[in-house]
Amino acid sequence: MRVAQIAPLFEAVPPKLYGGTERVVSALTEELVAMGHDVTLFASGDSVTAATLDAIRPRALRLDPEIKDWVSCVNRQVELVRRRAHEFDVMHFHIDYFPNSVMTRQSTPFLTTIHGRLDLPEFNDVYGLFPEVSMVSISDHQRTPLPDLNWVRTVLHGMPEQKLRPVPGVAQEYFAFLGRISPEKGIESAIRIATACGVKLKVAAKVDVADKVYYESAVAPLLARVAANVEFIGEINDAQEPAFLSGAKALLFPINWPEPFGLVKI
Protein backbone atom coordinates (compact mmCIF):
# COMPACT_ATOMS: atom_id res chain seq x y z
CA MET A 1 0.00 0.00 0.00
CA ARG A 2 1.03 3.58 -0.63
CA VAL A 3 0.91 5.11 2.85
CA ALA A 4 1.49 8.73 3.90
CA GLN A 5 2.55 9.42 7.51
CA ILE A 6 2.14 13.08 8.47
CA ALA A 7 4.17 13.90 11.58
CA PRO A 8 4.30 17.01 13.75
CA LEU A 9 7.11 19.41 12.82
CA PHE A 10 8.14 20.23 16.39
CA GLU A 11 10.73 17.46 16.65
CA ALA A 12 12.63 15.35 14.14
CA VAL A 13 11.26 11.84 13.50
CA PRO A 14 12.65 10.25 15.63
CA PRO A 15 13.49 13.13 18.02
CA LYS A 16 17.12 13.82 18.85
CA LEU A 17 16.25 14.18 22.54
CA TYR A 18 12.84 14.60 24.21
CA GLY A 19 9.71 13.88 22.17
CA GLY A 20 6.88 11.40 22.56
CA THR A 21 4.70 11.79 19.49
CA GLU A 22 7.50 11.82 16.93
CA ARG A 23 9.04 8.70 18.58
CA VAL A 24 5.80 6.81 18.11
CA VAL A 25 5.43 8.03 14.51
CA SER A 26 8.98 6.88 13.81
CA ALA A 27 8.40 3.38 15.21
CA LEU A 28 5.19 3.05 13.19
CA THR A 29 6.77 4.35 9.98
CA GLU A 30 9.82 2.08 10.14
CA GLU A 31 7.66 -0.96 10.88
CA LEU A 32 5.37 -0.21 7.89
CA VAL A 33 8.44 0.00 5.64
CA ALA A 34 9.75 -3.28 7.07
CA MET A 35 6.38 -4.88 6.24
CA GLY A 36 6.91 -3.88 2.61
CA HIS A 37 4.64 -0.85 2.29
CA ASP A 38 5.53 2.15 0.16
CA VAL A 39 5.64 4.83 2.87
CA THR A 40 6.16 8.59 2.54
CA LEU A 41 6.89 10.52 5.73
CA PHE A 42 5.95 14.23 5.78
CA ALA A 43 8.15 15.62 8.52
CA SER A 44 11.06 17.95 9.28
CA GLY A 45 14.16 17.53 7.12
CA ASP A 46 16.35 16.39 10.01
CA SER A 47 14.25 13.24 10.34
CA VAL A 48 15.89 9.86 9.71
CA THR A 49 13.75 7.16 8.10
CA ALA A 50 13.77 4.19 5.73
CA ALA A 51 10.60 5.65 4.20
CA THR A 52 10.66 8.37 1.53
CA LEU A 53 11.04 11.67 3.37
CA ASP A 54 9.07 14.72 2.16
CA ALA A 55 10.82 17.45 4.15
CA ILE A 56 8.32 20.18 4.99
CA ARG A 57 10.93 22.30 6.80
CA PRO A 58 14.74 21.95 6.86
CA ARG A 59 14.78 21.56 10.64
CA ALA A 60 12.46 20.61 13.48
CA LEU A 61 10.65 23.70 14.79
CA ARG A 62 11.65 23.42 18.44
CA LEU A 63 15.32 23.69 17.62
CA ASP A 64 14.91 26.29 14.84
CA PRO A 65 15.34 29.83 16.22
CA GLU A 66 14.24 31.33 12.88
CA ILE A 67 10.62 30.30 13.26
CA LYS A 68 8.26 32.54 15.20
CA ASP A 69 4.96 31.38 13.70
CA TRP A 70 4.75 27.58 13.96
CA VAL A 71 1.07 27.61 12.96
CA SER A 72 1.95 28.87 9.49
CA CYS A 73 4.28 25.88 9.08
CA VAL A 74 1.53 23.40 9.92
CA ASN A 75 -0.94 25.15 7.59
CA ARG A 76 1.64 24.90 4.83
CA GLN A 77 2.24 21.23 5.64
CA VAL A 78 -1.48 20.47 5.27
CA GLU A 79 -1.55 22.21 1.88
CA LEU A 80 1.54 20.36 0.63
CA VAL A 81 0.14 17.00 1.75
CA ARG A 82 -3.22 17.82 0.14
CA ARG A 83 -1.50 18.45 -3.20
CA ARG A 84 -0.06 14.92 -3.12
CA ALA A 85 -3.15 13.18 -1.66
CA HIS A 86 -3.99 11.41 -4.95
CA GLU A 87 -0.65 9.55 -4.78
CA PHE A 88 -1.65 7.54 -1.69
CA ASP A 89 -4.02 4.74 -0.73
CA VAL A 90 -4.29 5.97 2.83
CA MET A 91 -3.01 8.98 4.81
CA HIS A 92 -2.28 8.85 8.53
CA PHE A 93 -2.17 12.23 10.30
CA HIS A 94 -0.60 12.98 13.68
CA ILE A 95 -1.24 16.75 13.70
CA ASP A 96 -4.46 17.10 15.67
CA TYR A 97 -7.37 18.98 14.07
CA PHE A 98 -5.36 20.74 11.36
CA PRO A 99 -6.14 18.42 8.39
CA ASN A 100 -9.89 18.06 8.90
CA SER A 101 -11.37 20.91 6.82
CA VAL A 102 -9.15 20.20 3.84
CA MET A 103 -8.98 16.41 3.92
CA THR A 104 -12.70 15.76 4.44
CA ARG A 105 -13.19 17.46 1.06
CA GLN A 106 -11.02 15.07 -0.97
CA SER A 107 -11.31 11.36 -1.72
CA THR A 108 -8.21 9.57 -0.35
CA PRO A 109 -9.09 7.79 2.93
CA PHE A 110 -7.35 9.21 5.99
CA LEU A 111 -7.23 8.75 9.74
CA THR A 112 -5.83 10.71 12.66
CA THR A 113 -4.06 9.47 15.77
CA ILE A 114 -4.46 11.93 18.62
CA HIS A 115 -1.34 12.06 20.79
CA GLY A 116 -2.32 14.78 23.22
CA ARG A 117 -4.92 15.72 25.78
CA LEU A 118 -8.53 16.22 24.69
CA ASP A 119 -10.01 17.78 27.81
CA LEU A 120 -9.92 21.45 26.80
CA PRO A 121 -13.45 22.78 26.15
CA GLU A 122 -12.53 24.20 22.72
CA PHE A 123 -11.57 20.71 21.48
CA ASN A 124 -15.17 19.55 21.69
CA ASP A 125 -16.08 22.43 19.36
CA VAL A 126 -13.38 21.84 16.78
CA TYR A 127 -13.38 18.02 16.65
CA GLY A 128 -17.16 17.85 17.01
CA LEU A 129 -17.54 19.42 13.54
CA PHE A 130 -16.12 16.24 11.99
CA PRO A 131 -17.92 13.23 13.49
CA GLU A 132 -17.07 11.17 10.37
CA VAL A 133 -13.26 11.38 10.66
CA SER A 134 -11.64 8.09 11.71
CA MET A 135 -9.79 8.63 14.97
CA VAL A 136 -7.24 6.51 16.84
CA SER A 137 -6.60 7.01 20.56
CA ILE A 138 -3.37 6.14 22.39
CA SER A 139 -5.28 4.97 25.48
CA ASP A 140 -8.96 4.27 26.10
CA HIS A 141 -8.94 6.87 28.86
CA GLN A 142 -7.82 9.57 26.45
CA ARG A 143 -11.25 9.42 24.75
CA THR A 144 -13.16 10.32 27.93
CA PRO A 145 -13.81 14.02 27.17
CA LEU A 146 -14.91 13.29 23.56
CA PRO A 147 -16.52 9.85 23.59
CA ASP A 148 -18.73 10.48 20.55
CA LEU A 149 -16.01 10.94 17.93
CA ASN A 150 -15.55 8.18 15.38
CA TRP A 151 -12.97 6.24 17.44
CA VAL A 152 -11.87 3.23 15.41
CA ARG A 153 -9.13 1.75 17.61
CA THR A 154 -6.79 2.34 20.56
CA VAL A 155 -3.14 1.76 19.63
CA LEU A 156 -0.94 2.09 22.68
CA HIS A 157 2.51 3.10 21.45
CA GLY A 158 4.31 0.77 19.03
CA MET A 159 7.72 1.21 20.63
CA PRO A 160 10.21 -1.63 20.02
CA GLU A 161 10.24 -4.19 22.84
CA GLN A 162 14.00 -4.13 23.23
CA LYS A 163 14.41 -0.37 23.26
CA LEU A 164 15.30 -0.11 26.94
CA ARG A 165 17.39 -2.82 28.65
CA PRO A 166 18.77 -2.66 32.19
CA VAL A 167 22.46 -1.88 32.49
CA PRO A 168 23.84 -4.60 34.78
CA GLY A 169 25.95 -3.85 37.84
CA VAL A 170 24.88 -0.22 38.30
CA ALA A 171 24.25 0.88 41.88
CA GLN A 172 20.75 2.27 42.40
CA GLU A 173 21.30 5.50 44.20
CA TYR A 174 18.71 8.13 43.31
CA PHE A 175 15.15 8.86 42.23
CA ALA A 176 14.82 9.66 38.52
CA PHE A 177 12.57 12.26 36.85
CA LEU A 178 12.43 11.96 33.07
CA GLY A 179 10.56 14.09 30.55
CA ARG A 180 9.43 17.68 30.57
CA ILE A 181 9.37 20.51 33.11
CA SER A 182 5.78 21.70 33.27
CA PRO A 183 2.97 21.99 35.80
CA GLU A 184 1.28 18.88 34.33
CA LYS A 185 4.32 16.66 34.70
CA GLY A 186 4.68 17.26 38.43
CA ILE A 187 8.32 18.29 38.81
CA GLU A 188 7.51 20.20 42.01
CA SER A 189 5.91 17.10 43.55
CA ALA A 190 8.92 15.02 42.50
CA ILE A 191 11.31 17.40 44.24
CA ARG A 192 9.19 17.37 47.40
CA ILE A 193 8.88 13.57 47.39
CA ALA A 194 12.62 13.06 47.00
CA THR A 195 13.44 15.66 49.64
CA ALA A 196 10.97 14.12 52.10
CA CYS A 197 12.51 10.69 51.50
CA GLY A 198 16.03 11.97 51.89
CA VAL A 199 16.92 10.51 48.49
CA LYS A 200 18.82 12.40 45.80
CA LEU A 201 16.75 13.33 42.69
CA LYS A 202 18.20 13.40 39.18
CA VAL A 203 16.13 15.36 36.66
CA ALA A 204 16.59 14.60 32.95
CA ALA A 205 14.10 16.93 31.33
CA LYS A 206 13.60 19.64 28.77
CA VAL A 207 12.24 23.12 29.47
CA ASP A 208 10.01 24.19 26.59
CA VAL A 209 9.80 27.84 25.59
CA ALA A 210 6.17 27.70 26.71
CA ASP A 211 7.24 26.52 30.16
CA LYS A 212 10.09 28.99 30.77
CA VAL A 213 7.97 31.32 32.87
CA TYR A 214 6.81 28.39 35.00
CA TYR A 215 10.39 27.17 35.35
CA GLU A 216 11.74 30.56 36.42
CA SER A 217 8.92 31.42 38.80
CA ALA A 218 8.07 28.07 40.41
CA VAL A 219 10.81 25.51 39.81
CA ALA A 220 14.06 27.48 39.96
CA PRO A 221 13.39 28.90 43.46
CA LEU A 222 12.48 25.42 44.71
CA LEU A 223 15.65 23.99 43.14
CA ALA A 224 17.73 26.70 44.80
CA ARG A 225 16.40 25.69 48.23
CA VAL A 226 17.22 22.00 47.76
CA ALA A 227 20.29 22.37 45.56
CA ALA A 228 22.28 19.72 47.42
CA ASN A 229 19.61 17.08 46.85
CA VAL A 230 18.67 17.66 43.18
CA GLU A 231 20.80 17.35 40.08
CA PHE A 232 19.38 18.88 36.91
CA ILE A 233 21.08 17.20 33.97
CA GLY A 234 18.93 18.53 31.12
CA GLU A 235 17.65 16.54 28.17
CA ILE A 236 19.10 13.10 27.45
CA ASN A 237 18.91 10.95 24.30
CA ASP A 238 17.81 7.35 23.78
CA ALA A 239 21.35 5.99 24.25
CA GLN A 240 21.64 7.65 27.66
CA GLU A 241 18.30 6.44 29.01
CA PRO A 242 19.20 2.85 30.03
CA ALA A 243 22.06 3.93 32.32
CA PHE A 244 20.03 6.84 33.71
CA LEU A 245 17.09 4.59 34.59
CA SER A 246 19.21 1.63 35.72
CA GLY A 247 20.91 3.81 38.33
CA ALA A 248 17.59 4.85 39.86
CA LYS A 249 15.88 3.34 42.91
CA ALA A 250 12.61 4.52 41.41
CA LEU A 251 11.18 6.64 38.60
CA LEU A 252 9.02 9.47 39.91
CA PHE A 253 6.06 10.23 37.62
CA PRO A 254 3.71 12.33 39.78
CA ILE A 255 1.59 13.70 36.96
CA ASN A 256 -1.05 16.27 37.53
CA TRP A 257 -3.11 16.10 34.30
CA PRO A 258 -4.95 13.54 32.15
CA GLU A 259 -1.76 12.07 30.64
CA PRO A 260 -2.86 10.54 27.33
CA PHE A 261 -0.30 7.76 27.56
CA GLY A 262 3.12 8.65 29.00
CA LEU A 263 6.02 6.97 27.20
CA VAL A 264 8.23 7.59 30.22
CA LYS A 265 6.55 4.67 31.95
CA ILE A 266 7.64 2.00 29.49
Place this chain on the structure above:
Amino acid sequence: MRVAQIAPLFEAVPPKLYGGTERVVSALTEELVAMGHDVTLFASGDSVTAATLDAIRPRALRLDPEIKDWVSCVNRQVELVRRRAHEFDVMHFHIDYFPNSVMTRQSTPFLTTIHGRLDLPEFNDVYGLFPEVSMVSISDHQRTPLPDLNWVRTVLHGMPEQKLRPVPGVAQEYFAFLGRISPEKGIESAIRIATACGVKLKVAAKVDVADKVYYESAVAPLLARVAANVEFIGEINDAQEPAFLSGAKALLFPINWPEPFGLVKI
Protein backbone atom coordinates in the same frame (compact mmCIF):
# COMPACT_ATOMS: atom_id res chain seq x y z
CA MET B 1 -24.42 42.11 -2.68
CA ARG B 2 -24.28 39.34 -0.10
CA VAL B 3 -20.97 39.99 1.64
CA ALA B 4 -19.23 37.94 4.36
CA GLN B 5 -16.72 39.72 6.61
CA ILE B 6 -14.53 37.27 8.53
CA ALA B 7 -12.86 38.97 11.50
CA PRO B 8 -10.18 37.79 13.91
CA LEU B 9 -11.59 36.35 17.15
CA PHE B 10 -9.02 37.98 19.45
CA GLU B 11 -11.06 41.11 20.08
CA ALA B 12 -14.73 42.02 19.71
CA VAL B 13 -15.69 43.94 16.56
CA PRO B 14 -15.26 46.78 17.41
CA PRO B 15 -12.85 46.13 20.31
CA LYS B 16 -13.86 47.24 23.79
CA LEU B 17 -10.37 48.66 24.38
CA TYR B 18 -7.14 48.09 22.40
CA GLY B 19 -7.37 46.53 18.96
CA GLY B 20 -6.43 47.74 15.50
CA THR B 21 -7.59 45.06 13.08
CA GLU B 22 -11.04 44.57 14.57
CA ARG B 23 -11.57 48.38 14.58
CA VAL B 24 -10.89 48.52 10.85
CA VAL B 25 -13.14 45.51 10.17
CA SER B 26 -15.91 47.20 12.14
CA ALA B 27 -15.66 50.48 10.21
CA LEU B 28 -15.70 48.58 6.91
CA THR B 29 -18.63 46.36 7.92
CA GLU B 30 -20.80 49.21 9.15
CA GLU B 31 -20.13 51.25 6.00
CA LEU B 32 -21.05 48.31 3.74
CA VAL B 33 -24.35 47.95 5.62
CA ALA B 34 -24.96 51.69 5.30
CA MET B 35 -24.41 51.36 1.54
CA GLY B 36 -27.21 48.81 1.42
CA HIS B 37 -25.31 45.54 1.18
CA ASP B 38 -26.46 42.36 2.92
CA VAL B 39 -23.48 41.78 5.22
CA THR B 40 -22.78 38.87 7.57
CA LEU B 41 -20.00 39.33 10.12
CA PHE B 42 -18.25 36.17 11.39
CA ALA B 43 -16.76 37.30 14.69
CA SER B 44 -16.89 36.85 18.46
CA GLY B 45 -20.34 37.05 20.04
CA ASP B 46 -19.60 40.22 22.01
CA SER B 47 -19.30 42.13 18.74
CA VAL B 48 -21.74 44.95 18.02
CA THR B 49 -22.80 45.48 14.41
CA ALA B 50 -25.64 46.50 12.12
CA ALA B 51 -24.73 43.49 9.97
CA THR B 52 -25.98 39.97 10.70
CA LEU B 53 -23.62 38.53 13.33
CA ASP B 54 -22.56 34.88 13.08
CA ALA B 55 -21.00 34.40 16.51
CA ILE B 56 -18.13 31.93 16.26
CA ARG B 57 -17.36 32.13 19.99
CA PRO B 58 -19.40 33.69 22.82
CA ARG B 59 -16.55 36.05 23.76
CA ALA B 60 -13.42 37.54 22.22
CA LEU B 61 -10.44 35.26 22.84
CA ARG B 62 -8.17 37.76 24.57
CA LEU B 63 -10.63 38.34 27.35
CA ASP B 64 -11.75 34.69 27.64
CA PRO B 65 -9.73 32.84 30.28
CA GLU B 66 -11.30 29.51 29.26
CA ILE B 67 -9.45 29.32 25.94
CA LYS B 68 -5.96 27.86 25.86
CA ASP B 69 -5.82 26.86 22.19
CA TRP B 70 -6.77 29.87 20.05
CA VAL B 71 -5.64 28.09 16.87
CA SER B 72 -8.43 25.53 17.23
CA CYS B 73 -10.93 28.38 17.34
CA VAL B 74 -9.66 29.85 14.06
CA ASN B 75 -9.64 26.43 12.39
CA ARG B 76 -13.25 25.98 13.49
CA GLN B 77 -14.12 29.46 12.20
CA VAL B 78 -12.74 28.62 8.75
CA GLU B 79 -14.82 25.42 8.67
CA LEU B 80 -18.01 27.19 9.73
CA VAL B 81 -17.50 29.93 7.13
CA ARG B 82 -16.77 27.31 4.46
CA ARG B 83 -20.09 25.60 5.17
CA ARG B 84 -21.93 28.86 4.43
CA ALA B 85 -19.76 29.96 1.49
CA HIS B 86 -22.49 29.29 -1.10
CA GLU B 87 -24.70 31.91 0.58
CA PHE B 88 -22.42 34.81 -0.40
CA ASP B 89 -21.38 36.72 -3.50
CA VAL B 90 -18.00 37.60 -2.01
CA MET B 91 -16.12 36.76 1.19
CA HIS B 92 -13.59 39.11 2.78
CA PHE B 93 -11.14 37.48 5.21
CA HIS B 94 -9.04 39.25 7.84
CA ILE B 95 -7.44 36.14 9.38
CA ASP B 96 -4.09 35.85 7.60
CA TYR B 97 -3.24 32.57 5.85
CA PHE B 98 -5.85 30.42 7.60
CA PRO B 99 -8.54 30.35 4.87
CA ASN B 100 -6.34 29.66 1.86
CA SER B 101 -6.26 25.85 1.63
CA VAL B 102 -10.00 25.51 2.13
CA MET B 103 -11.26 28.54 0.24
CA THR B 104 -9.16 28.10 -2.90
CA ARG B 105 -11.02 24.79 -3.34
CA GLN B 106 -14.54 26.27 -3.52
CA SER B 107 -16.19 28.65 -5.98
CA THR B 108 -17.31 31.78 -4.10
CA PRO B 109 -14.86 34.65 -4.79
CA PHE B 110 -12.87 35.78 -1.76
CA LEU B 111 -10.13 38.20 -0.83
CA THR B 112 -7.89 38.72 2.18
CA THR B 113 -6.76 41.94 3.82
CA ILE B 114 -3.48 41.44 5.65
CA HIS B 115 -3.35 43.55 8.81
CA GLY B 116 -0.02 42.43 10.22
CA ARG B 117 3.66 42.21 9.43
CA LEU B 118 4.83 40.06 6.53
CA ASP B 119 8.57 40.04 7.13
CA LEU B 120 8.93 36.68 8.87
CA PRO B 121 10.69 34.15 6.61
CA GLU B 122 7.98 31.50 7.11
CA PHE B 123 5.35 33.84 5.63
CA ASN B 124 6.98 33.67 2.22
CA ASP B 125 6.57 29.89 2.38
CA VAL B 126 2.94 29.83 3.45
CA TYR B 127 1.58 32.72 1.34
CA GLY B 128 3.76 31.79 -1.63
CA LEU B 129 1.73 28.59 -2.08
CA PHE B 130 -1.28 30.67 -3.14
CA PRO B 131 -0.17 33.22 -5.76
CA GLU B 132 -3.72 33.40 -7.10
CA VAL B 133 -5.40 34.66 -3.89
CA SER B 134 -6.49 38.31 -4.10
CA MET B 135 -4.70 40.25 -1.39
CA VAL B 136 -5.24 43.76 0.01
CA SER B 137 -2.47 45.59 1.88
CA ILE B 138 -2.98 48.31 4.49
CA SER B 139 0.06 50.26 3.24
CA ASP B 140 2.22 49.92 0.15
CA HIS B 141 5.25 49.41 2.36
CA GLN B 142 3.66 46.38 4.01
CA ARG B 143 4.04 44.45 0.73
CA THR B 144 7.83 44.84 0.62
CA PRO B 145 8.78 41.35 1.88
CA LEU B 146 6.27 39.60 -0.41
CA PRO B 147 5.97 41.76 -3.55
CA ASP B 148 4.93 38.88 -5.83
CA LEU B 149 1.62 38.01 -4.20
CA ASN B 150 -1.56 38.93 -6.05
CA TRP B 151 -1.92 42.40 -4.48
CA VAL B 152 -5.08 44.00 -5.84
CA ARG B 153 -5.24 47.24 -3.81
CA THR B 154 -3.92 49.14 -0.80
CA VAL B 155 -6.72 50.31 1.51
CA LEU B 156 -5.35 52.41 4.29
CA HIS B 157 -7.76 52.10 7.22
CA GLY B 158 -11.37 53.20 6.66
CA MET B 159 -11.72 54.84 10.06
CA PRO B 160 -14.43 57.54 10.30
CA GLU B 161 -13.05 61.05 9.76
CA GLN B 162 -14.67 62.47 12.88
CA LYS B 163 -13.62 59.72 15.24
CA LEU B 164 -11.06 61.79 17.14
CA ARG B 165 -11.69 65.49 17.80
CA PRO B 166 -9.57 67.73 20.01
CA VAL B 167 -11.02 68.51 23.44
CA PRO B 168 -10.82 72.32 23.73
CA GLY B 169 -9.26 74.07 26.70
CA VAL B 170 -7.16 71.16 27.96
CA ALA B 171 -3.63 72.02 29.12
CA GLN B 172 -0.96 70.07 27.27
CA GLU B 173 1.24 68.73 30.00
CA TYR B 174 2.74 65.34 29.11
CA PHE B 175 3.98 63.01 26.39
CA ALA B 176 1.50 60.27 25.47
CA PHE B 177 2.20 56.64 24.62
CA LEU B 178 -0.81 54.77 23.22
CA GLY B 179 -1.11 51.15 22.16
CA ARG B 180 0.66 48.00 23.23
CA ILE B 181 3.61 47.17 25.46
CA SER B 182 6.00 45.14 23.32
CA PRO B 183 9.55 45.36 22.00
CA GLU B 184 8.24 46.42 18.55
CA LYS B 185 6.23 49.33 19.87
CA GLY B 186 9.19 51.00 21.58
CA ILE B 187 7.93 51.61 25.11
CA GLU B 188 11.50 51.59 26.46
CA SER B 189 12.54 54.29 23.99
CA ALA B 190 9.47 56.32 24.90
CA ILE B 191 10.37 56.20 28.59
CA ARG B 192 13.95 57.24 27.84
CA ILE B 193 12.85 60.08 25.54
CA ALA B 194 10.43 61.50 28.11
CA THR B 195 12.95 61.17 30.93
CA ALA B 196 15.67 62.89 28.88
CA CYS B 197 13.26 65.73 28.05
CA GLY B 198 12.14 66.09 31.65
CA VAL B 199 8.53 65.69 30.55
CA LYS B 200 6.04 63.40 32.26
CA LEU B 201 4.98 60.33 30.22
CA LYS B 202 1.48 58.86 30.35
CA VAL B 203 1.22 55.31 29.05
CA ALA B 204 -2.19 54.03 27.90
CA ALA B 205 -1.42 50.52 26.73
CA LYS B 206 -2.29 46.88 27.03
CA VAL B 207 0.12 44.13 28.05
CA ASP B 208 -0.64 41.00 26.02
CA VAL B 209 -0.13 37.55 27.53
CA ALA B 210 2.61 37.06 24.93
CA ASP B 211 4.39 40.21 26.16
CA LYS B 212 4.17 39.55 29.91
CA VAL B 213 7.71 38.18 30.14
CA TYR B 214 9.02 41.22 28.27
CA TYR B 215 7.04 43.54 30.53
CA GLU B 216 8.28 41.93 33.74
CA SER B 217 11.91 41.62 32.70
CA ALA B 218 12.54 44.81 30.70
CA VAL B 219 9.79 47.37 31.28
CA ALA B 220 8.84 46.98 34.95
CA PRO B 221 12.41 47.57 36.25
CA LEU B 222 12.73 50.63 34.00
CA LEU B 223 9.37 51.94 35.24
CA ALA B 224 10.46 51.42 38.85
CA ARG B 225 13.54 53.62 38.27
CA VAL B 226 11.54 56.49 36.77
CA ALA B 227 8.33 56.04 38.75
CA ALA B 228 7.89 59.75 39.44
CA ASN B 229 7.97 60.60 35.74
CA VAL B 230 5.78 57.89 34.23
CA GLU B 231 2.12 57.15 34.81
CA PHE B 232 0.87 53.78 33.57
CA ILE B 233 -2.90 54.06 33.14
CA GLY B 234 -3.58 50.77 31.33
CA GLU B 235 -5.89 50.32 28.38
CA ILE B 236 -8.34 53.06 27.45
CA ASN B 237 -11.42 52.97 25.21
CA ASP B 238 -12.44 55.12 22.24
CA ALA B 239 -14.36 57.58 24.42
CA GLN B 240 -11.27 58.25 26.55
CA GLU B 241 -8.88 58.81 23.66
CA PRO B 242 -9.71 62.43 22.72
CA ALA B 243 -9.03 63.76 26.23
CA PHE B 244 -5.92 61.60 26.61
CA LEU B 245 -4.44 62.84 23.35
CA SER B 246 -5.62 66.44 23.75
CA GLY B 247 -3.75 66.72 27.03
CA ALA B 248 -0.47 65.65 25.44
CA LYS B 249 2.33 67.90 24.20
CA ALA B 250 3.24 65.08 21.80
CA LEU B 251 2.45 61.47 20.99
CA LEU B 252 5.54 59.26 21.20
CA PHE B 253 5.53 56.46 18.61
CA PRO B 254 9.15 55.25 18.53
CA ILE B 255 8.46 51.95 16.76
CA ASN B 256 11.13 49.39 16.24
CA TRP B 257 9.58 47.10 13.58
CA PRO B 258 7.99 47.32 10.11
CA GLU B 259 4.66 48.70 11.38
CA PRO B 260 2.12 47.74 8.71
CA PHE B 261 0.07 50.88 9.31
CA GLY B 262 -0.28 52.07 12.89
CA LEU B 263 -3.76 53.37 13.75
CA VAL B 264 -2.32 55.24 16.71
CA LYS B 265 -1.02 57.88 14.32
CA ILE B 266 -4.41 58.99 13.01
